[in-house]
Amino acid sequence: MSRQSNRSTDTKKMNSELFTLTYGALVTQLCKDYENDEEVNKQLEKMGYNIGVRLIEDFLARSSVGRCQDFRETADVIAKVAFKMYLGITPSVTNWSPAGDEFSLILESNPLVDFVELPDNHSTLIYSNLLCGVLRGALEMVQMAVDVRFAQDTLRGDNVTEIRMKFIKRIEENLPAGDE
Amino acid sequence: MADDVLFEFLHMEMVSHVYKEQASREDIDKERVTCVSTLEGMGFRVGQGLIERFTKDCPTFKDDLDIMKFLCKDFWTGIFRKQVDNLRTNHQGTYVLQDNKFTLLTQVSSGKQHLEEAPKYLAYSCGLIRGALSNLGLESVVTAEVSLMPSCEYLL
Numbered sequence: 001m002s003r004q005s006n007r008s009t010d011t012k013k014m015n016s017e018l019f020t021l022t023y024g025a026l027v028t029q030l031c032k033d034y035e036n037d038e039e040v041n042k043q044l045e046k047m048g049y050n051i052g053v054r055l056i057e058d059f060l061a062r063s064s065v066g067r068c069q070d071f072r073e074t075a076d077v078i079a080k081v082a083f084k085m086y087l088g089i090t091p092s093v094t095n096w097s098p099a100g101d102e103f104s105l106i107l108e109s110n111p112l113v114d115f116v117e118l119p120d121n122h123s124t125l126i127y128s129n130l131l132c133g134v135l136r137g138a139l140e141m142v143q144m145a146v147d148v149r150f151a152q153d154t155l156r157g158d159n160v161t162e163i164r165m166k167f168i169k170r171i172e173e174n175l176p177a178g179d180e
Numbered sequence: 181m182a183d184d185v186l187f188e189f190l191h192m193e194m195v196s197h198v199y200k201e202q203a204s205r206e207d208i209d210k211e212r213v214t215c216v217s218t219l220e221g222m223g224f225r226v227g228q229g230l231i232e233r234f235t236k237d238c239p240t241f242k243d244d245l246d247i248m249k250f251l252c253k254d255f256w257t258g259i260f261r262k263q264v265d266n267l268r269t270n271h272q273g274t275y276v277l278q279d280n281k282f283t284l285l286t287q288v289s290s291g292k293q294h295l296e297e298a299p300k301y302l303a304y305s306c307g308l309i310r311g312a313l314s315n316l317g318l319e320s321v322v323t324a325e326v327s328l329m330p331s332c333e334y335l336l
Contacts, residue, residue: 018259019187021229025222026194047197051189058185086183130190 016088020114027127037125044126048133049140056138059085067142071167072096074144075103078135078165087111091163104151107161118155127155135165143171184261191304195219216303223307224314231312234258247316248275255312 030040059065063081068074075093084090089111095104112128126132132148139146145168152158198215234255252264266278306322313320 015184015187015258015261017233018226018230019190021226022187022190022194022222025226026190029198029218029222043197047193050196051193055185055189086186088183 016111017114020111023112023130024116027125031122031125037122041124041126041129044129045133045136048130048135049137050133051130052134052137052139053141055086055134056141059138071101071103071144074139075105075165079105082138083107095164097166102164102166105163105165107163110154110161113155116155123156126150126153128153128161131163135163140171145169145171194222194304219303220307220310223304223309224311225307227308227311227313228315229311230259230308231255231315235316244318245269247313247318248277251309251312252277259308 027040027044030043031037034040034043059082063085065077065081068077079091079093083105089107089109091105091107093103094106096102110128112131116127118125118127128150132150135148136146147166147168149164150162151164152160152162154161198218235250248267248269252267256262256264264277266276268276268278310320310322313322
């Protein structure tokens with residue numbers, strides 16, 4: 001039973017499908033556990049946050065990217081390096097606000113939603129909300145407080161998936177208070 | 181193509197979430213069993229789906245042993261990026277798969293006190309295997325044991 005088919009791409013594909021299917025099973029389980037979509041969205045974001053704070057270390061170790069000078073650079077690194085490394089896609093960075101503190105990531109395709117369809121009774125579910133949490137958690141670990149949310153979602157009928165990221169403030173290192 | 185490490189992170193987070201959820205509800209002992217079965221159930225459905233996609237183009241398997249060999253080599257490699265280290269059987273329907281460096285356990289530090297926690301991490305994989313086998317036509321019971329981190333054994 002010889003198979004010349006590229007074994008390595010098969011296994012990579014399987015691994016990515018494993019991730020997608022696991023995520024799907026997770027969302028299904030959460031929908032069962034919680035009555036409303038809002039709760040599920042919140043849980044997904046929280047879980048994403050926990051993953052993000054650990055993922056950033058893995059990212060920094062593997063990508064040898066230095067400290068970003070400003071938010072624009074951060075945006076580029078997220079889109080061109082991080083997304084590429086972890087999800088194999090390169091979203092485009094657009095819609096910068098005039099103040100330069102807010103931008104959009106446009107994803108042509110979203111690996112998380114392969115094989116997924118939202119049933120009608122879950123129209124307010126933000127299926128990929130885990131991503132928002134991951135981004136928020138990861139950036140918090142590099143001293144940036146950001147607000148991340150989905151502006152458009154292909155699962156809900158939009159043409160593309162758009163994630164809007166807004167810089168809130170730089171987090172100061174918390175030094176222990178010196179006074180009595 | 182999602183990166184492998186994402187699955188490991190997601191899995192760890194899933195395990196801790198399921199347990200946190202149950203801890204905030206009533207009875208501890210009952211919940212421990214439910215947690216494991218929740219994780220196992222998720223693994224089951226995912227395993228079924230995965231095996232379908234993976235064996236779309238493969239010729240049918242000759243017998244059980246063939247299925248087991250496929251499981252140990254291709255399926256395991258696809259998911260955990262390595263092959264099973266050891267496969268034993270009593271030729272009467274019981275198989276033992278041993279993996280000496282199980283990917284999902286390497287992140288958990290080795291030490292006696294963590295041995296108790298290990299089954300949580302294995303529940304999902306047990307489900308994966310059971311689901312895969314069920315879609316290949318085999319009814320099975322899968323249990324896992326950890327004697328020495330990070331190796332683990334699966335009994336089918």
